[in-house]
Each structure stands twice: as structure tokens, then as C-alpha cells.
Amino acid sequence: MSPVSLAIAGAGDRGTGYARWALARPEQARIVAVADPAAERGPALAAESGAEHFTDWRHLAGRGRIADAVVIATQDGEHAEPAKAFAELGYHILVEKPLAPTEAECRDIVAAVEKAGVIFAVCHVLRYAPYTDTVKAVLDSGRIGEIVSVQHLEPVGFWHQAHSYVRGNWRRADRSAFMLLAKSCHDLDWLQYVVGRRIRRVSSFGGLQHFRAGNRPEGATARCLDCGVEPECPYSAPRLYFGRLREGRHGWPLSVVTPTFTEEALTGALRDGPYGRCVYDCDNDVVDHQVVAMEFDGGASATFTMTAFTTGGHRRTRIFGTRGELSCDGEHVRVDDFRTGASSVIAVTPDGDATAGGGHAGGDERLMAAFVAAVATGEHDRIRSGPAESLASHLAVFAAERARLTGRTITVE
Numbered sequence: 001m002s003p004v005s006l007a008i009a010g011a012g013d014r015g016t017g018y019a020r021w022a023l024a025r026p027e028q029a030r031i032v033a034v035a036d037p038a039a040e041r042g043p044a045l046a047a048e049s050g051a052e053h054f055t056d057w058r059h060l061a062g063r064g065r066i067a068d069a070v071v072i073a074t075q076d077g078e079h080a081e082p083a084k085a086f087a088e089l090g091y092h093i094l095v096e097k098p099l100a101p102t103e104a105e106c107r108d109i110v111a112a113v114e115k116a117g118v119i120f121a122v123c124h125v126l127r128y129a130p131y132t133d134t135v136k137a138v139l140d141s142g143r144i145g146e147i148v149s150v151q152h153l154e155p156v157g158f159w160h161q162a163h164s165y166v167r168g169n170w171r172r173a174d175r176s177a178f179m180l181l182a183k184s185c186h187d188l189d190w191l192q193y194v195v196g197r198r199i200r201r202v203s204s205f206g207g208l209q210h211f212r213a214g215n216r217p218e219g220a221t222a223r224c225l226d227c228g229v230e231p232e233c234p235y236s237a238p239r240l241y242f243g244r245l246r247e248g249r250h251g252w253p254l255s256v257v258t259p260t261f262t263e264e265a266l267t268g269a270l271r272d273g274p275y276g277r278c279v280y281d282c283d284n285d286v287v288d289h290q291v292v293a294m295e296f297d298g299g300a301s302a303t304f305t306m307t308a309f310t311t312g313g314h315r316r317t318r319i320f321g322t323r324g325e326l327s328c329d330g331e332h333v334r335v336d337d338f339r340t341g342a343s344s345v346i347a348v349t350p351d352g353d354a355t356a357g358g359g360h361a362g363g364d365e366r367l368m369a370a371f372v373a374a375v376a377t378g379e380h381d382r383i384r385s386g387p388a389e390s391l392a393s394h395l396a397v398f399a400a401e402r403a404r405l406t407g408r409t410i411t412v413e
Contacts, residue, residue, distance in 0.1 A: 004029045004375045007067040007091070009057040009082055011036035011045040013252050014096050014123075015073030019045055021368040029372050032067050035060040040259050057082045065089045069119070069375050072096060075169070076176045080105035084112040092119040092375045094367075098185045099394055101177040106394050110387040119378075121371045124385040124393075125363030126190040126315075128370060131348040132363075134333045135194055135317075138326055138346075143335055145323030147195055150302035154187050157312025161288055162235040163253045165308070166211045167275050171284035179286040180204075180404075181397050184306045187315065188292070188400070189393035191304065193384070194319070197296040199396040201411050204404035206290030210308070216280035223276050225267070235279040237270055292400045 006022055006029055008015045015036070022029035031049035035057040036042030046053035054060040057074065061082070069092035072082050080100045086093055093113060099106040099122060113120040126132060139147065156165075165183070170176045180188075192199055221227040224237040242263070244254045250261045258269040270276030288308040295301050314330025325336045333346040367385075374382040392412075399410040 001376055003027060004069060004372050005032045005067040006030065006372075007033040007035065007060060007070040008045065008049075008051075008073065009035045009060065009070055009086075010073035010075075010078075010096075011038065011041040012073060013255060015071060016041070016045055017364060018071050018073065018094070018368055019049055021365060022372075023049060028369075028376075033060055058085075061085045061089060065091060068092060069094065069371070076182060077101050080109055083109045087112040087116040087118055087120075090116065090118065092371075094121050094123065094371045096123045098177055098181045098397075099390060101181065103395065103398050106391055110391045113387055119371075119374050119380055119383065120387050121367070121374070121383045122385045122387075122390040123364075123367060124186060124189045124193075124390065125367050126186045127193050127363070127384040128366035129330075129363040130366070131314075131328060131330050131333065132190070132194065134346055134348050135319075135326065135328055138333060138335055139194060139196075139319065139321075143324055143337070144319065144321030144326050147300050147319060147321050149300060149320045150191060150195065151318045152187060152191055152302060152304045153316045154184055154304070154306045155310035155312055155314075155316070156183065156306060156308045157310055158234055158308055159240050160253075160312060161211070161308030162237075162279050163240070163256075163275065165286050165288070166235075166279045166282050166284045167237075167277055168256070171282060171286060173286055178401050179288075180290055180292070180306065180401050181394075182286070184290075184304070185394060185397045187304055187306070188294070188396050189385070189390065190315075191294070191302055192296075192393050192396070193389070195296055195300060195302070197298055197300065198392055199294045199412055200297055201295040201409055202292055202396060202400040202403050203409045204290060204292045204400045206287045206306075206404055208285060208287050210288055211279050211282070211284055213280055216278065220278055220280060222278055222281045223271065224278060225271055225276060227278065233279075237276050241266055241270065241275070287404075290404065292403075294396070294400070 008019050011034055019031050022031055031051045033052050034042055034046040035054040037055050043053050070086045072095040079095055083095055099109055164170050170182045176182055217229045220229045224230045230236050241257055245266055257275045258265045290306045292304040316329050319326040324338050327334045336343045370382045396412045399412045403410040
């Protein structure tokens with residue numbers, strides 16, 4: 001079987017990561033085109049891949065269908081137009097989450113790919129992580145009976161919040177998406193997947209509590225490099241980025257700050273770029289904590305907590321059933337049986353850590369493997385995050401944000 005040919009639209013960290021999965025497996029996939037306007041990213045990935053470089057996805061689409069499939073890893077607000085264009089050309093499509101920043105665009109994408117009949121997957125990588133398979137197998141076996149309620153925590157991490165959602169590209173809802181969509185659509189999607197039912201009603205609370213000008217310490221300056229308070233600040237940019245540089249950890253998040261891994265280059269980036277700013281002196285507006293309460297078809301309930309104020313790590317979940325309880329932390333799945341009083345622990349070895357830099361604990365790799373295999377064989381059922389499932393979870397996320405803003409309980413359409 002010939003390897004699947006791929007085009008990469010968007011050569012940022014996510015697009016590059018998916019491309020390098022293919023480069024490591026030439027018997028399964030090959031990169032034939034890279035489209036990205038950034039002078040330091042697009043040409044470099046194209047040269048590394050031996051692929052043709054396009055300065056814009058429109059130029060790539062203008063050539064017709066020159067690959068079997070396209071990976072759309074452009075910025076959040078730039079998914080809908082290329083997805084519809086590539087679907088019309090007959091490309092199979094893998095699109096980074098979230099689908100799009102508005103409900104209308106999400107619906108348009110799904111309508112376009114369903115009309116075209118192409119294989120379509122959304123990068124809900126948590127569905128593909130090894131520990132998800134273990135959790136799902138236990139739940140589907142009936143060992144804890146009928147699911148009644150769930151507690152689920154996404155520990156974003158204090159430094160990740162500062163990097164991505166205070167200083168970084170996802171700091172403002174009007175430039176990317178609101179926090180629940182940009183970061184946590186993974187989680188509502190995962191809950192829907194493991195519970196096996198659609199989310200039907202939601203309410204939500206949360207806001208931007210800490211990363212605001214009013215919490216700026218006395219004596220703090222606009223940039224960490226000039227700040228006398230910086231050595232005592234948990235959100236110190238020099239501590240975060242120079243620490244990784246000196247340890248040789250050149251992947252995400254350091255690769256977002258500078259493409260050149262020297263102290264001189266990093267100093268310049270922190271002095272002049274967005275990642276050296278004081279976290280209390282940015283233009284961020286997305287929330288730093290949020291809780292969503294939800295009800296599924298059939299009456300089961302769940303609570304989801306997203307918070308910046310943790311050390312990070314894997315998601316932590318407890319699932320309560322009529323015959324037992326399951327708890328998981330990304331590395332262990334514990335099952336307690338009400339009938340026998342017995343407890344058992346299943347060890348799960350994650351492939352990397354829970355961050356994007358760690359491949360989302362194996363989710364990134366297994367997503368790519370599933371998508372490429374689906375394209376190669378034409379078997380749509382290899383995809384766990386297809387158009388209908390992804391649209392349903394996105395609609396629940398939009399409903400939850402409306403609930404937060406209005407103080408109402410919202411029924412998901």
C-alpha cells in the first residue's frame with residue numbers, strides 16, 4: 001500500500017508536530033506540501049519534509065487536489081474557510097481543535113465535509129490517549145454499573161496559563177476563542193465520549209480573577225527582565241524559559257518564544273516580544289478558572305473544573321456508578337467494587353506527558369495513526385472524533401459559555 005500523501009496548512013507547533021509524525025513513518029505517510037506565511041516556519045518545515053512550500057493555504061488550494069489529505073493547523077479563527085475549500089476539492093481533512101470560534105462556522109464545516117463525503121477528524125486527542133482506552137473498557141464492561149455522576153478536573157497549570165492564555169496567542173477571546181473552547185473543548189468532548197451519552201443541559205460559573213492589573217505587586221514593571229519583583233513571582237518568564245533553554249528542552253513552549261535556542265536570542269525575545277511581559281500588564285481577557293455542571297441524556301450528571309492554579313499534569317477524574325467507582329489520573333485507573341469491597345489498580349504507561357510538548361500522553365501519535373489509516377483504507381470508523389460527535393461536543397461548549405455569561409441553565413441544541 002502506498003503511503004498517504006499529506007499537505008500541512010499551518011506550520012506552527014501543532015502542524016509541525018503532525019508533520020514530524022509522518023516524517024518518522026515514511027512507509028505510512030509523506031508530506032508533499034506545506035502552507036504557512038511565516039518566513040521562519042513554513043520554508044523550514046517544507047525543506048525538512050522535502051515538500052513544496054506555499055505562502056498561503058489559498059495558493060495550495062488553488063493547485064487543486066495534490067495530496068490525499070490535509071492537516072489544518074492554522075489559528076483557531078482560520079479553520080472554517082480552508083476546511084470548506086479543501087472539502088470541496090475532495091481532500092480528507094484533519095483539523096486542529098477547536099473546529100471554529102463560532103457555532104455557525106462549526107456547523108458550516110460539518111455540513112461541507114458531510115456533503116463532500118470525505119474522511120474528517122478533529123484533533124480531540126484525549127479520545128485517543130492510551131488511558132482513555134482503559135477507562136472506556138472498564139466502563140463498557142459494566143464493572144461499576146450505570147454511570148450516575150462524574151467529577152473531572154483539568155489542571156491547566158500556573159505556567160501554562162501564563163504562557164498561552166495570559167501572554168500568548170490564546171489570551172483574548174476576540175483573537176482566538178474563549179477559554180473553554182480554546183482549551184477545554186477537549187474535556188467536554190472526552191466526558192461525552194467516556195459516558196457514551198450526549199450532553200443536554202449545562203450551567204457554568206467562572207471568570208478572570210487573578211491575571212489582572214489590580215493584582216500587580218507593588219514595584220512590578222511591565223517586563224520581567226526589568227522587574228525587581230521577578231525573582232519572587234510564580235509567573236516569572238526568565239525562570240520558565242531560561243530554565244528550559246539551559247536544560248536543552250527546546251520543544252514547546254520554548255519553541256513558541258524563539259526559533260533560535262541561544263541565551264542571546266531568548267533575551268531579545270523576552271525583552272521585545274509578548275512572552276516577556278508581566279502577567280499583570282497584558283491585554284488578556286479569557287478566564288483563569290471555570291466550572292461547568294452538565295446533565296447527559298438519561299439523567300447522569302457531571303462537574304468539570306478548569307483552573308490555572310495548579311502545578312499541571314494529567315487530568316483527574318472520578319466516575320461514580322451504581323455498582324462501583326472509578327478514578328483515574330492519566331497513569332492509573334482504580335476500580336472499587338461495591339459488591340465485594342475489592343479494589344484494583346490498572347497501571348497505564350502514558351507515551352509522554354499531558355502537555356502538547358509531551359504529545360498529550362500518546363494522544364497525538366495515536367490520532368495521526370488512526371487518521372492516516374482511515375485515509376489509506378477508506379474506513380471511517382477508525383476515527384473517534386468525526387463530524388457529528390465533534391459538533392455535538394462543541395455545541396455543549398458554546399452552551400456552557402452562554403450559561404456562564406447569562407447565569408442561566410442552557411439546553412444544548
